[in-house]
Amino acid sequence: MKVHQLQVGNMQNFTYILEDEKTGEAVLVDPSWDLDAVEQLITRNNLKIKYIVNTHHHFDHTIGNEAMTNTTGAKIIQHEASTLKHDIIVKDGDKIRFGESEVVVFHTPGHSKDSICLVGDGKILTGDTLFVGNCGRVDLPDGLGHEKETNFVMQPRTEEAFVELLGG
Numbered sequence: 001m002k003v004h005q006l007q008v009g010n011m012q013n014f015t016y017i018l019e020d021e022k023t024g025e026a027v028l029v030d031p032s033w034d035l036d037a038v039e040q041l042i043t044r045n046n047l048k049i050k051y052i053v054n055t056h057h058h059f060d061h062t063i064g065n066e067a068m069t070n071t072t073g074a075k076i077i078q079h080e081a082s083t084l085k086h087d088i089i090v091k092d093g094d095k096i097r098f099g100e101s102e103v104v105v106f107h108t109p110g111h112s113k114d115s116i117c118l119v120g121d122g123k124i125l126t127g128d129t130l131f132v133g134n135c136g137r138v139d140l141p142d143g144l145g146h147e148k149e150t151n152f153v154m155q156p157r158t159e160e161a162f163v164e165l166l167g168g
């Protein structure tokens with residue numbers, strides 16, 4: 001599985017495309033801005049976008065959904081706790097398959113109640129759950145204390161155990 005990363009907009013957002021290299025089937029993760037660049041990447045690599053996956057419902061991860069659905073025909077996948085428009089829901093442990101590749105969904109509420117991480121082929125996409133070198137904000141409207149007690153990601157453990165937990 002090949003991961004294409006595009007930095008988009010002015011808020012340090014990333015859009016990702018996960019490519020199954022054997023078949024060209026791909027998953028578009030968190031389309032927001034700079035959709036011309038996203039479409040160029042799709043065309044240049046001759047990709048067929050099967051799904052659009054949103055790591056959570058915040059607008060800076062979803063605002064490009066409709067435009068990209070129109071151009072690719074892809075189905076939108078979100079966690080079952082999302083209140084936005086979608087075609088397919090996923091929950092913790094579900095697998096998203098494209099070509100001969102797959103990613104596993106981890107439900108990681110805290111930054112928002114519908115936050116998910118995607119894990120596959122030794123890679124992890126965290127949306128806003130984890131920022132590089134840090135954790136996602138939990139001071140937003142539906143984040144918080146409950147998660148510190150119950151969220152498996154928040155439980156004290158060594159870095160090794162954490163990576164193992166996430167399939168690394």
Ligand SMILES: [Zn+2]
Nearest residue numbers: 056058111128
């Ligand atoms: Zn967010």
